[in-house]
Amino acid sequence: MPSTKIGWWRITLAVVLLTGRVASAQNPVVEVSAEEMKHIRAAEQTRVAAIDAVYGTVLSILGENGRGAGSGVIFDASGLALTNHHVVAVVGKKGKAGLSDGNVYPWTLIGTDPGGDIAIIQLTGRDKWPAAELGDSKSVRAGDWVMAMGNPFGLAEDHSPTVTLGIVSGVERYQGGGMVYGNCIQVDCAINPGNSGGPLFNMRGEIIGINGRAAFAERGRVNVGVGFAVSANQIANFVPDLLATKVAQHGTLDAQFGMREGRVICESINLDSRAARAGLELGDELLSINGIEISTANELANFLATLPNEWPVHLSFAREGKVRKLSVRLSPLTYVVQAQPQSDGDPSPPQEQEPESEPNEDSGQEQDSDSNKDAKKKRKRPGLPPLKPGQLLSVETNQANATKLLEAWQATVDTETGHGPVAYEWTDQVRSSQKGESVAQSCVTNDGRFSYSHENLTILRNSAGFFLQEGNADAEPITMEEALSHPGVLAVATIALQHERNLQALLGQPALDGGDFVNDQLAYRLRFDQTTEEPFFLWVSAEQPETLLKAGFDEDGTTSRPAVTFHHLSQSDGQPSIHHRRQIIGVRSKVVTGWMGSDVRIGEVPERLRNDNASD
Amino acid sequence: MPAIERFRHALCRRFAFLLMIVGSMQLHAEDGQNALSKSSSIAQSRVVKIFGAKVGRTPGYATGIIVGPTGEILTANGTYLNGERIRVLLPDGSSHLAKALRRSRVDQLAVLKIPVETPAYFDLSNSSPVYQGQWVLSVSNLFKIADGSEPASIMRGVVALQTKLEAKRGNQAFPYEGKVILLDSISSNPGAPGGAVVDANTGELVGMVGPVLESRSSGTKLNYAIPTNVLSDFIKGESSGEVDDKQKLAGKAYLGIKLFRLDGKRAPAYIDRVMRGSPAAEAKLRPDDAILGIGDERIKTIQQYDDVIKTLTPNEPIELAIKRGNRLLQVTITPTLLEPKTP
Numbered sequence: 001m002p003s004t005k006i007g008w009w010r011i012t013l014a015v016v017l018l019t020g021r022v023a024s025a026q027n028p029v030v031e032v033s034a035e036e037m038k039h040i041r042a043a044e045q046t047r048v049a050a051i052d053a054v055y056g057t058v059l060s061i062l063g064e065n066g067r068g069a070g071s072g073v074i075f076d077a078s079g080l081a082l083t084n085h086h087v088v089a090v091v092g093k094k095g096k097a098g099l100s101d102g103n104v105y106p107w108t109l110i111g112t113d114p115g116g117d118i119a120i121i122q123l124t125g126r127d128k129w130p131a132a133e134l135g136d137s138k139s140v141r142a143g144d145w146v147m148a149m150g151n152p153f154g155l156a157e158d159h160s161p162t163v164t165l166g167i168v169s170g171v172e173r174y175q176g177g178g179m180v181y182g183n184c185i186q187v188d189c190a191i192n193p194g195n196s197g198g199p200l201f202n203m204r205g206e207i208i209g210i211n212g213r214a215a216f217a218e219r220g221r222v223n224v225g226v227g228f229a230v231s232a233n234q235i236a237n238f239v240p241d242l243l244a245t246k247v248a249q250h251g252t253l254d255a256q257f258g259m260r261e262g263r264v265i266c267e268s269i270n271l272d273s274r275a276a277r278a279g280l281e282l283g284d285e286l287l288s289i290n291g292i293e294i295s296t297a298n299e300l301a302n303f304l305a306t307l308p309n310e311w312p313v314h315l316s317f318a319r320e321g322k323v324r325k326l327s328v329r330l331s332p333l334t335y336v337v338q339a340q341p342q343s344d345g346d347p348s349p350p351q352e353q354e355p356e357s358e359p360n361e362d363s364g365q366e367q368d369s370d371s372n373k374d375a376k377k378k379r380k381r382p383g384l385p386p387l388k389p390g391q392l393l394s395v396e397t398n399q400a401n402a403t404k405l406l407e408a409w410q411a412t413v414d415t416e417t418g419h420g421p422v423a424y425e426w427t428d429q430v431r432s433s434q435k436g437e438s439v440a441q442s443c444v445t446n447d448g449r450f451s452y453s454h455e456n457l458t459i460l461r462n463s464a465g466f467f468l469q470e471g472n473a474d475a476e477p478i479t480m481e482e483a484l485s486h487p488g489v490l491a492v493a494t495i496a497l498q499h500e501r502n503l504q505a506l507l508g509q510p511a512l513d514g515g516d517f518v519n520d521q522l523a524y525r526l527r528f529d530q531t532t533e534e535p536f537f538l539w540v541s542a543e544q545p546e547t548l549l550k551a552g553f554d555e556d557g558t559t560s561r562p563a564v565t566f567h568h569l570s571q572s573d574g575q576p577s578i579h580h581r582r583q584i585i586g587v588r589s590k591v592v593t594g595w596m597g598s599d600v601r602i603g604e605v606p607e608r609l610r611n612d613n614a615s616d
Numbered sequence: 617m618p619a620i621e622r623f624r625h626a627l628c629r630r631f632a633f634l635l636m637i638v639g640s641m642q643l644h645a646e647d648g649q650n651a652l653s654k655s656s657s658i659a660q661s662r663v664v665k666i667f668g669a670k671v672g673r674t675p676g677y678a679t680g681i682i683v684g685p686t687g688e689i690l691t692a693n694g695t696y697l698n699g700e701r702i703r704v705l706l707p708d709g710s711s712h713l714a715k716a717l718r719r720s721r722v723d724q725l726a727v728l729k730i731p732v733e734t735p736a737y738f739d740l741s742n743s744s745p746v747y748q749g750q751w752v753l754s755v756s757n758l759f760k761i762a763d764g765s766e767p768a769s770i771m772r773g774v775v776a777l778q779t780k781l782e783a784k785r786g787n788q789a790f791p792y793e794g795k796v797i798l799l800d801s802i803s804s805n806p807g808a809p810g811g812a813v814v815d816a817n818t819g820e821l822v823g824m825v826g827p828v829l830e831s832r833s834s835g836t837k838l839n840y841a842i843p844t845n846v847l848s849d850f851i852k853g854e855s856s857g858e859v860d861d862k863q864k865l866a867g868k869a870y871l872g873i874k875l876f877r878l879d880g881k882r883a884p885a886y887i888d889r890v891m892r893g894s895p896a897a898e899a900k901l902r903p904d905d906a907i908l909g910i911g912d913e914r915i916k917t918i919q920q921y922d923d924v925i926k927t928l929t930p931n932e933p934i935e936l937a938i939k940r941g942n943r944l945l946q947v948t949i950t951p952t953l954l955e956p957k958t959p
Contacts, residue, residue, distance in 0.1 A: 142660075142770055143652035143753075167652060169769040173761060186761060188771040188801065215759050215805075225771055225802030226759060259764075296709070298763050 056130040058161040060098040060151035071150030071198030079123035083197030098159025111242030135206025137231035150198025182305020191227025234306035240515030249309040251330025327588035402510040408545035448500030487562035487583040494551040658819030659755040669699025672926035679811040687730040691810035709765025743844035754803035756811025773801025783829040813841040869928035869951035872896040885921040909937030
């Protein structure tokens with residue numbers, strides 16, 4: 001790389017010296033001063049540095065046969081990479097990928113989103129991978145400089161990516177069709193067949209989108225200056241579902257909105273829909289969704305297209321001059337999953353070079369004699385088998401990813417080793433909407449035991465199990481599920497779980513249930529359904545898996561069992577620092593009870609939590 | 617040497633030179649970003665979306681620029697203005713019916729008027745000089761990607777050359793003979809004509825995206841802008857070329873040819889009758905002539921004839937290839953306006 005850079009400059013300078021006189025003959029003379037030259041070189045260096053930093057993260061996606069199909073980018077050092085659904089659709093569940101170092105590695109499909117055209121693949125063959133970070137696409141503006149990287153036309157035999165520079169032509173674009181690109185980024189850098197699945201970088205080298213389609217009209221199947229990238233923020237919304245190995249589903253309100261006299265009006269609604277049952281009616285005027293002001297029906301469609309199924313949305317709408325609110329989770333958007341990308345439509349998604357197959361080969365031609373069997377096998381069309389929306393592609397990978405997340409959650413706290421047993425105690429101010437204010441005493445140990453005393457009730461866990469003690473009566477053994485069904489206990493017990501060394505023995509094998517949005521944060525929802533009657537869920541932050549956001553027995557605490565959210569929860573020096581917990585009900589997260597914790601006191605483990613003499 | 621070839625040569629020779637100038641403005645870290653965002657939002661607030669008649673394969677939409685405070689809009693002339701209704705969408709998303717005040721076949725320009733005030737407009741009276749290597753943004757609603765109040769698309773480019781063109785538009789020659797500004801961005805796309813080309817730093821108008829054109833020699837589509845001084849002259853009515861009123865160019869083109877249609881749409885286009893006093897009669901066409909070509913389009917079937925006829929503009933001469941007996945003839949014909957039938 002460095003040598004070619006120098007070479008480029010030499011040639012440029014030489015050409016400039018030779019032709020400078022000619023160039024100035026017809027035009028106003030534009031001299032390049034020494035000062036400007038310095039800026040040019042500095043700008044050049046900045047750009048080269050930005051490219052160098054991420055060049056190695058870009059993939060050329062190949063089929064099993066080694067032929068080019070598209071592009072991709074590694075976004076996690078463990079070898080997770082993003083590409084387009086329509087790229088893996090033609091390759092299948094397994095393929096190969098070429099890196100800029102010229103090496104080719106195998107990959108397997110982890111999860112895919114046929115509606116939003118994004119897939120995650122896992123590369124293998126190395127321990128650590130160069131990775132680029134997902135940026136915040138909300139800060140992208142029209143006019144920003146961007147770089148697209150990938151392998152257009154399968155040009156690079158050595159898999160070194162092609163870089164094309166351009167600007168953002170428009171943001172929050174809507175591109176419908178078989179695959180919906182909502183709130184996507186329109187760019188004028190060259191996007192050609194083969195660029196599909198490749199990254200769109202900002203000049204800081206962050207992935208702000210995945211290039212997926214272009215307007216291919218008028219000039220044949222080449223760039224006409226209009227390319228579209230799926231936004232990084234939409235991708236982030238779907239990453240949890242994709243790591244859960246799902247065939248991701250998009251969400252819908254099951255209601256149509258249109259423009260009437262400049263207002264966004266509900267024009268049709270499925271009366272069985274969650275929104276209708278929550279009170280939305282025909283003729284209601286939509287004002288905002290999740291805090292985003294909506295002034296056109298297109299804005300709503302744009303926003304919804306970026307959200308997965310079961311996503312919580314909060315609507316504000318007007319009826320007869322009165323502003324009302326409702327909160328629901330989205331329902332699955334029905335669509336037919338196309339294993340092979342559709343070819344019509346304008347602008348159509350780039351379809352890459354044909355993977356290998358003879359197109360339109362129908363089974364009728366395969367009535368060959370037995371001697372042709374091998375040839376027949378080879379002619380078998382690659383690509384994904386028919387997929388069922390919502391299905392898991394791999395239960396093992398799902399569980400492995402869930403375990404990894406749990407480990408990350410537990411990694412930051414002190415789990416006893418080396419220090420001996422320690423207890424963290426604190427006092428909670430309890431504020432209940434029904435019972436007013438009171439005080440509770442909480443204690444967790446650094447090996448997962450806990451106690452919670454509120455009024456004349458104490459629930460605790462020691463090495464012998466879970467116990468309930470009322471007043472001065474003897475402690476009675478109860479099940480874990482019974483203990484966690486008390487909201488105050490649920491909150492304290494979950495904090496203790498973080499210190500539990502053998503979490504799997506207690507809760508069973510975790511599964512990654514998918515993505516969610518909790519406390520205004522993107523979250524992973526982990527599901528445990530082996531040791532409790534009702535499945536038990538933990539929510540950890542997608543950005544910082546060590547941060548617990550929520551715990552409960554269903555998504556919204558709407559059953560008889562509680563759900564608790566955690567706020568301002570941060571660890572310092574391995575000890576829990578718990579400031580605020582809330583028992584919430586419903587999608588709107590209505591607060592029923594709040595706990596405000598005092599400072600944590602570190603002390604010896606109290607008698608009743610000790611290992612041996614706890615109960616009896 | 618055809619213009620496109622000249623352009624290529626010039627571009628090759630000066631490519632490195634252009635790069636130097638390119639470098640001098642781009643990527644001054646955040647400065648460059650701000651300049652582009654600023655100039656693009658200036659332009660976006662002065663660019664409108666126009667919707668009119670779809671004729672054949674010619675799109676029924678285009679872009680326009682606001683050039684006066686009381687609803688004056690300048691755009692590229694085209695068949696989309698031929699319909700009864702022309703709708704203009706302002707940057708705020710409000711929709712207004714427009715009147716075509718003047719259309720020029722020669723300058724390929726048209727002035728529309730909408731009945732509202734438009735305080736943000738391009739002032740055509742003070743244009744700064746355009747120079748080779750100048751960084752520009754083209755702002756248009758190409759492919760009508762932007763809907764309603766969504767801002768028009770922007771593309772960045774460099775002024776490659778100022779030159780004259782030998783080009784064609786669709787099947788008809790391009791009558792504009794003045795200078796154009798060739799750009800290196802792919803700004804010439806359906807819906808882009810009438811878009812603003814502005815200086816990337818200041819947002820000042822450099823020119824207007826003209827109708828989609830192909831080079832006569834290579835068929836390559838050209839990316840160009842019509843310079844601001846031509847726009848200004850046209851607005852002031854000082855255009856050198858002929859200026860037509862709305863009537864003259866609006867509506868469908870009429871040739872006065874009746875084809876022999878009894879053999880269906882896939883049969884060759886044989887003339888059955890030539891209407892008296894029609895352009896076809898003036899061009900001395902006769903029954904039993906076979907029409908083999910219109911402009912550069914080969915005509916093999918009646919279907920193709922019908923498709924191509926729809927794209928013709930009244931009063932723009934076009935060449936027909938005719939087979940009469942065993943002879944091949946070239947005939948120039950000037951369609952007139954197809955008068956709406958009175959009951």
